[in-house]
Amino acid sequence: MLALEVDSLTKIYDSSKVLDSVSFKVNEGEIFGLLGPNGAGKTTLMEILSGIRDPTSGAVKIFDMNAIKGNRKEINKLIGFNPQETMLYDDLTGMENLEFIASLYHMDRSTFKSRLEDLMSLIDVKNLLKKRVGKLSGGQKRRISIIASIIHSPKLLILDEPTVGLDPDARRDFWKVIWKLRDRGSTIILSTHYMEEADELCDRVAIMESGRIVAIGKPEDLKRKYGDKSKIFIYTKLKLLDDADLTLRGIGYKTTRMADSLVIEEDSPSELVPYLISEMSRKGVQPERIEIRNPTLEDVFLNLTGKPLVEVI
Amino acid sequence: MNAPIQMAKKDLLSFFRSKSTIFWTLAFPLMMMLLFSSMFGGSSVMFKVALVNEDSGIMSSVFVKALNSTNVTSLVPFSNIKEAKNYVMNGRGSAVLVIPKGFSNNLTSGLAATIYFYSSEDPQVKMAITSMIKGFVDAFLEEYRERMFSIMIQHMPSEVKTEAGIFTKEQIVNFMRMLIKPIDVRAVSLAKSSVTSKTANYRKTSYWKAEGHWVTMMLAYSLIFSGMVSSAAFLSDEKLWGTVKRILVSPVSRWSILIGKLLGSLAVVTISQIILVALTILWLRPQVNWSILSIPIIIAGDLASIGIGFLVAELSPNPKAANEGVITIGVMIQFISGLYFPVSFLPGMLRVIAEAVPFTWAVRALDGLLVFGRGLEAVWTPVLYLIVTAIVLTSLSVALFPKWARIE
Structure with a gap:
């Protein structure tokens, strides 16, 4: 079953097209990533999916219900939204915030308590709940904010840049939470501008630029289709670099000379590396170190848009 | 809900x-x-007045006692005018009031008496304190006249024969009362007249x-x-x-x-x-x-x-x-x-x-x-x-x- 179906969604602000005929589908139980720089239209798209904004045109179906003109109240019971801001009341404690948000979903006290206990096994907020949110750090607020977004067990969870401001360890911990939620049956749509996050976390990714989806698919497929070839970096002693170059050319590989290494582009580098090592050893130019660099979504973005993602951010 | x-x-x-x-x-x-x-609010003392009382008679002490009881002034005694003036000029007081020697004697002998009043140069204070002191003196004199009048009534004969005819004691009393206070202005509180609660008792x-x-x-x-x-x-x-x-x-x-x-x-x-x-x-x-x-x-x-x-x-x-x-x-x-x-x-x-x-x-x-x-x-x-x-x-x-x- 499809969790989400977006068809020709367009949003125009003051004659500027923020979303330009965006279409995609998300399957139930999938982790779907929206990857793109700031200003690509990810947040606007997510806010339209959440019912906060109205589109200029286009259609959205959430679990086969019309999300634009249909019964939004029913749809809202099924979705959870966590925007970039933490969206919590600074004057209230973490617990008071969560209690209030649970009350918006008509959750009774005992359901709330058991649900919170369950979520606390995924996200550690135990020591944060009695403190006023205004006194917590950005990362601590984000943890409470995530719990607030999933306290009602949404079937579709929409997360806008959920790991912004988190350190790498915290980001990896968060990925584990996302995987666990997926394992429990939630469908997750998240936006990010971290390549490795989209690559590791998402089953499928849509790459957005200037309000359009420029590519969509599994990260591996996208890299294969739009990324560069993998690169093998071969390091030897500098005095042996010429001999190594001759050896590799002698067995039919085109090399590029870098300062202290030779580079070979190859589709299946892991299969080739043992052969290269044995050939070079046989000719007496034992490599000191070999590195394989696989194509990234960054390469995909660069090749599709002509500009590197990091620069655009 | x-x-x-x-x-x-x-x-x-x-x-x-x-x-x-x-x-x-x-x-x-x-x-x-x-x-x-x-x-x-009505109970706070608003003006400090330097008092130089050179008179030792009973009328001056009655006058000072009455002035003290107004709660509008706080009288600070001084033995001479110079010190009292310095007190006001240094900004510590609002006015100097001098009751000269002979004040009581004059009043009890049927003669006019004088008091001297030096006020601060601050125009608002000057206006307020002058009006307050004049008002007080008027009220004091009214009370004084009433008392003198009641003493006179006690010693008045029941009839007085004049060229214009015979006047009864009551006629004379009414006439003299009119001379003392020709018009009686009575301030009545609007609030007081309409207050229904027994607890509501407005003084002002x-x-x-x-x-x-x-x-x-x-x-x-x-x-x-x-x-x-x-x-x-x-x-x-x-x-x-x-x-x-x-x-x-x-x-x-x-x-x-x-x-x-x-x-x-x-x-x-x-x-x-x-x-x-x-x-x-x-x-x-x-x-x-x-x-x-x-x-x-x-x-x-x-x-x-x-x-x-x-x-x-x-x-x-x-x-x-x-x-x-x-x-x-x-x-x-x-x-x-x-x-x-x-x-x-x-x-x-x-x-x-x-x-x-x-x-x-x-x-x-x-x-x-x-x-x-x-x-x-x-x-x-x-x-x-x-x-x-x-x-x-x-x-x-x-x-x-x-x-x-x-x-x-």
Whole structure:
């Protein structure tokens, strides 16, 4: 079953097209990533999916219900939204915030308590709940904010840049939470501008630029289709670099000379590396170190848009 | 109905945790009450007068004793005029009063007596103290004449024969009384004549000295200011913190949000009114004609004020502008609605504006009930005006709410 179906969604602000005929589908139980720089239209798209904004045109179906003109109240019971801001009341404690948000979903006290206990096994907020949110750090607020977004067990969870401001360890911990939620049956749509996050976390990714989806698919497929070839970096002693170059050319590989290494582009580098090592050893130019660099979504973005993602951010 | 109540509960909790809110809703009105009660209250000594009493007779000591008992002056004795003048010139006192030698002797011998009075150069102090001393002397002399007259009556024969005829003692007494006091001006308190409660006993005639006004002030302050500030903050803070998005993605209807905000604001105003009135009663112990008729005025006024707060929040481009807007409007209304001083003190154009402001009517109606002990006739017009205002403002804020709740 499809969790989400977006068809020709367009949003125009003051004659500027923020979303330009965006279409995609998300399957139930999938982790779907929206990857793109700031200003690509990810947040606007997510806010339209959440019912906060109205589109200029286009259609959205959430679990086969019309999300634009249909019964939004029913749809809202099924979705959870966590925007970039933490969206919590600074004057209230973490617990008071969560209690209030649970009350918006008509959750009774005992359901709330058991649900919170369950979520606390995924996200550690135990020591944060009695403190006023205004006194917590950005990362601590984000943890409470995530719990607030999933306290009602949404079937579709929409997360806008959920790991912004988190350190790498915290980001990896968060990925584990996302995987666990997926394992429990939630469908997750998240936006990010971290390549490795989209690559590791998402089953499928849509790459957005200037309000359009420029590519969509599994990260591996996208890299294969739009990324560069993998690169093998071969390091030897500098005095042996010429001999190594001759050896590799002698067995039919085109090399590029870098300062202290030779580079070979190859589709299946892991299969080739043992052969290269044995050939070079046989000719007496034992490599000191070999590195394989696989194509990234960054390469995909660069090749599709002509500009590197990091620069655009 | 659970969502609006939870919304109101959350807003209330958040509101009373804010220090600035506590200041504006509770501390500020109490400060204003303290300020105005000390300015207009009747028991404090206002002027220090340096007294040089060169006379040792009985009349001068009676005069000084009477002056001391006014509570308007505090007499500081000096042995010579030079020291007394220095005391005033150094800014420590307001005037010098000299009772020269022979003052008592003259008065008891049927001769005119003189006192000398040197006032501070400050024109306001000079005007006030001169008028006070002259008033006191007039009152003192009236009392003196009355006493002299009663002594004379005791020694008067029952009939006096003159060329014009025979006059009885009663005729002579009436004639002399007329000479002593040709016109008797009697100041009668408006409040005193209409007070219905046995506990209400006003000693003063001035509007400002009517203690019940402090209760009106506290009720009306919350009604005007706290209602506007809380309702505007409850809406605009949701946008400030971004929490409006979380509410909008929940299955709560947009109308539930507005009802929740209305309930929260009403609760804030009611709680602050209860606290402020309770503190006023404990602190100043005012005499008040409690009336159940004040309830519709308070509720209608609360709703009108909350309606203004909602409108300001909905029409403001951002939360900061909403906050500034509502404080500006609230402070202006406080000062022109008769909360701190009568509307009649205002210059012409402002008075016209004040009369158009429904809260002026609310203050007047509350004073009518609580201070002057009036009945239904004092209430129905202001209540009607306030209800109409509340309906118009609330309808407008309801109409604009969907636009506010849409994120653009």
